[in-house]
Structure formats: structure tokens, C-alpha cells
Amino acid sequence: MNKENTNQSSFGMIGLGTMGSNLLQNIADHGYQCSGYDIDSKKVDTVNNLSNENIHAYSNLKEFVNNLKSPKTVMMLVPAGKIVDSVIEELLEVLEQGDIIIDGGNSHFTDTERRFVDLEQKGYHFVGMGVSGGEEGARKGPSMMPGGDKEAYEAIKPILVKIAAHVNGEPTVAYMGERSAGHFVKMVHNGIEYALMQLISETYEVMKKGLQMEDNEIHDVFKNWNEGRLQSYLIEITRDIFAYKNKGTDHLLLNDIKDEAKAKGTGKWTSQAAMDLTVPVPMIDIAVSMRDLSKFKELRTEASKLYHDSKKYDSKDKMEYIVKLEQAFYFSMISAYSQGMHLLNQANQEFKYDLNLATIAKIWRGGCIIRSAFLEDIYAAYQKNSDLKHLFLDSSIKESLKESLAGIRTVVSDAALQGISVPTYAVALSYFDNVRNEEMPANLIQAQRDFFGSHTYELKGKEGVFHTEWEEPIV
Numbered sequence: 001m002n003k004e005n006t007n008q009s010s011f012g013m014i015g016l017g018t019m020g021s022n023l024l025q026n027i028a029d030h031g032y033q034c035s036g037y038d039i040d041s042k043k044v045d046t047v048n049n050l051s052n053e054n055i056h057a058y059s060n061l062k063e064f065v066n067n068l069k070s071p072k073t074v075m076m077l078v079p080a081g082k083i084v085d086s087v088i089e090e091l092l093e094v095l096e097q098g099d100i101i102i103d104g105g106n107s108h109f110t111d112t113e114r115r116f117v118d119l120e121q122k123g124y125h126f127v128g129m130g131v132s133g134g135e136e137g138a139r140k141g142p143s144m145m146p147g148g149d150k151e152a153y154e155a156i157k158p159i160l161v162k163i164a165a166h167v168n169g170e171p172t173v174a175y176m177g178e179r180s181a182g183h184f185v186k187m188v189h190n191g192i193e194y195a196l197m198q199l200i201s202e203t204y205e206v207m208k209k210g211l212q213m214e215d216n217e218i219h220d221v222f223k224n225w226n227e228g229r230l231q232s233y234l235i236e237i238t239r240d241i242f243a244y245k246n247k248g249t250d251h252l253l254l255n256d257i258k259d260e261a262k263a264k265g266t267g268k269w270t271s272q273a274a275m276d277l278t279v280p281v282p283m284i285d286i287a288v289s290m291r292d293l294s295k296f297k298e299l300r301t302e303a304s305k306l307y308h309d310s311k312k313y314d315s316k317d318k319m320e321y322i323v324k325l326e327q328a329f330y331f332s333m334i335s336a337y338s339q340g341m342h343l344l345n346q347a348n349q350e351f352k353y354d355l356n357l358a359t360i361a362k363i364w365r366g367g368c369i370i371r372s373a374f375l376e377d378i379y380a381a382y383q384k385n386s387d388l389k390h391l392f393l394d395s396s397i398k399e400s401l402k403e404s405l406a407g408i409r410t411v412v413s414d415a416a417l418q419g420i421s422v423p424t425y426a427v428a429l430s431y432f433d434n435v436r437n438e439e440m441p442a443n444l445i446q447a448q449r450d451f452f453g454s455h456t457y458e459l460k461g462k463e464g465v466f467h468t469e470w471e472e473p474i475v
């Protein structure tokens with residue numbers, strides 16, 4: 001049942017799932033009249049049954065739009081893909097030129113690029129906005145990454161600033177840049193999220209299989225880490241997962257959960273985009289691959305019977321080892337963020353988004369899934385030097401990497417020797433060792449390519465491209 005709305009709304013939401021409903025309640029909490037629309041009348045009823053005098057939900061699109069103040073602002077929170085296009089098509093029949101359409105879903109940035117150009121030509125304002133923080137973030141304060149039409153952003157900014165999370169009094173929302181910049185930044189956020197989650201799961205593996213620690217001991221480690229320099233939302237929820245038992249049971253729910261991870265695809269998109277831009281983000285790549293491998297349960301079960309030779313660590317003092325593991329995690333976490341920021345830096349040059357990396361680090365400090373204490377260091381690094389090529393080149397980050405290097409070398413080599421899989425840690429280290437490698441062995445790859453395919457090579461200190469008939473070597 002639609003509820004009568006005597007005051008027109010300042011904001012309209014399409015898609016009244018938990019995210020949409022929570023975001024509307026957040027907006028309403030700040031005194032705005034707002035409206036919601038969904039084709040599912042049950043969802044409409046649920047929102048109207050909240051009996052929030054600032055929220056009115058409709059199952060009729062025309063009525064929903066008619067109850068919005070002009071210029072009308074409509075945000076879509078619907079599944080990414082074709083649904084977004086069909087909702088836009090319906091909206092164009094009921095909106096007028098000059099109205100604002102916001103896509104708050106996890107749309108692929110190339111779709112946002114296309115929609116932005118199309119809607120601009122038709123006279124509508126389009127904002128592609130990444131929203132992070134899950135259901136709780138939507139209700140209490142998400143981090144938001146809007147991009148596209150700047151004029152439209154300025155118009156909706158007062159609402160966004162109020163509903164965002166705040167860190168040191170500053171909102172976790174800012175204009176990201178041109179066209180699809182908002183969704184590109186959100187995609188990279190998710191890529192980093194994948195790398196950090198995989199890193200945490202490998203940490204669990206080391207503690208459980210290598211150090212043979214009990215769940216309650218693992219809980220204590222994450223609890224401890226969350227009180228230090230590793231403080232972050234993902235470590236915090238991991239700590240809580242290691243304490244969660246279903247009512248009436250005496251064991252962790254975690255131990256009942258299948259070891260096969262799902263993915264909606266934003267991590268894969270990040271790797272694909274990075275490869276297209278030829279920017280290395282190997283920790284994100286490996287995180288995507290490991291989720292994929294986790295799905296091959298039957299294969300893993302079969303292979304585990306053939307090759308079961310993992311050994312526990314011969315560590316006399318677990319707590320001493322945890323100190324090294326903490327260093328290894330710190331090192332790898334820095335690397336994960338650095339790879340993501342490097343991708344943003346390169347994409348910015350290629351796509352001319354006009355991104356500001358300091359602003360991105362700033363709005364990621366709260367509300368979003370990858371919020372962490374370390375984002376303060378990233379923010380500081382880019383504030384000091386907005387042209388920083390790579391975070392590894394910042395002097396204070398250099399110190400952090402150097403002092404945690406011993407830890408990562410120990411953790412990666414012990415894991416390799418004992419047969420414990422820590423690919424994200426290993427890749428974090430190898431990436432570092434090659435970023436600081438002035439002479440990579442890529443000269444050999446050049447020679448091989450020229451050998452079998454006459455692809456030519458370039459020479460040190462000499463302009464031009466060269467080819468050799470390698471079959472007749474002069475030794």
C-alpha cells in the first residue's frame with residue numbers, strides 16, 4: 001500500500017532491498033523527506049511499515065517520481081548489469097531533462113562510461129557512485145565514491161555529506177572525478193578488499209595448520225592485532241567470527257562453513273582492468289585465483305590424498321612467531337594498498353579522470369570495507385606529494401616496509417618449506433623484490449621472443465629496434 005505524501009521528497013531511491021531501505025532510513029534520520037520505489041510490493045510494504053514519517057515508498061514508478069521535488073534526484077540501488085539499463089529506460093519516460101540519476105550499485109566502469117555519455121547527450125545528469133560499507137554502512141554511514149556530472153554532485157552533496165561516515169569530523173564522501181571515475185575507484189576498492197581478505201585467510205592457515213593454534217588463540221591474535229597498527233574493519237570482523245557460536249552449540253560457526261568462496265566479480269574486474277592497462281596488481285590476481293581454486297573441492301580432495309606432506313612448524317615459541325607474522329601481515333597489507341593505488345594512478349593518466357589519490361585515501365578511512373588505521377599513512381603520503389608515482393617511494397612507507405621485511409621473509413620461507421600455501425604473502429614479497437630490482441631478467445624474455453618470432457628487441461644505450469638470426473650463434 002502506498003502512503004500519502006503531502007510534502008514532496010528531496011531524494012528518491014529505486015531498489016528497496018536492505019541496502020536501499022537502510023540508506024533511505026539514514027537519509028530520513030537527517031531530516032530529509034525521501035521516497036522509495038520497488039516493483040516488489042512486499043518490499044514497498046516493509047519500508048512503509050517502518051512508519052518513518054520522512055519515508056514514503058511506492059510500487060508505481062509514476063507516482064514515485066511525481067512525489068519528488070524538481071529537479072528530481074533518483075538513485076538506483078539495483079543489481080549491476082542489464083537491470084540498470086532497463087531501469088534507466090523506464091526512468092527516461094517519467095523524468096525530465098535536468099533531473100539527476102545516480103547509479104549507486106557496483107556497475108562496471110565501462111557501463112558507467114557509456115551511460116554517462118548517453119544520458120549527457122539526452123540532457124540528464126548522471127552520477128556513477130560507488131557505495132561501500134555493506135548493510136550496516138548504509139544505515140549508519142557508508143563511504144561513497146561519486147563520479148561523473150560535477151554539477152549534479154554539487155546539488156546532492158549536502159545530503160551525501162550528512163549520511164556519510166565521518167572521520168575526524170570529515171565526511172567519507174568526495175567527488176572522485178570525470179565520467180566513470182566513481183565506479184572505477186569503487187572497483188579498485190573491492191580489488192584491495194579481495195587481496196586483504198585472502199591475506200587474512202592465509203594468516204589463519206599459518207596459525208591453524210602451521211602453528212597448530214586453537215580457535216580461541218587465533219581469536220586472541222586478531223583481537224590483539226586490531227588494537228595495534230593492523231587495526232581495520234576486516235581484522236575486526238575476523239576477530240568476531242572467531243568468537244561466534246550458534247545458540248545451543250559449543251563450536252564456532254566458522255568450522256561448519258564450506259571452504260568454497262563465492263564472488264560477485266568486482267575482484268576479477270579489477271584484475272582484468274589492470275591487465276588491460278598493463279599495471280601489475282598480483283596480490284589481487286592471486287586473491288581472485290584462490291577463490292576460484294577453492295571451488296574445485298573434488299579436485300582438491302583427490303589431490304590431497306596423493307600429496308599429503310604438509311608439516312606443522314617446529315616453533316618453540318608461538319608468541320614469538322606471531323610477532324613475525326604480524327610484521328609479514330603489515331608488509332603485505334602495505335603492498336596490497338600500494339598495488340591498488342598504483343592502478344588508480346595509471347588509470348588516472350590513461351582515462352583522464354582527474355583523480356586525487358589523497359582524497360581517495362581520505363574517504364576510505366571510514367565507512368567502507370577496507371577502512372584501516374594504515375589509510376592515515378596513505379593519506380599522509382599523497383598529501384605530502386600528490387605526484388607520488390608509487391607508495392613504496394614515500395619515505396615513511398619505506399621505513400614501515402624495511403622494518404617488517406624480516407618478518408615476511410621468515411613467514412614466506414617457513415610456509416614454503418612446510419608446505420603451507422601462502423600465495424598472497426609470497427606475491428607481496430616477490431612484487432617488492434622486483435619493484436626494487438633495477439635489472440630484471442626481462443632481457444632474456446626479449447631475446448627469446450626475438451629468437452622464436454623475430455619480435456625484435458631494444459638495446460641498452462642504443463636507439464632503435466634490433467633483430468638477430470639466433471639459429472647461427474657465434475660463441
Ligand code: 6PG
Pocket residue numbers: 106131132133134190193262263264265266267368369
Ligand atoms: C562493499 C563491498 C561490496 C561487495 C561485497 C561482495 O564495499 O560494501 O565491496 O560492494 O559487493 O563485499 O563482494 P564479492 O561477492 O565480490 O565478494
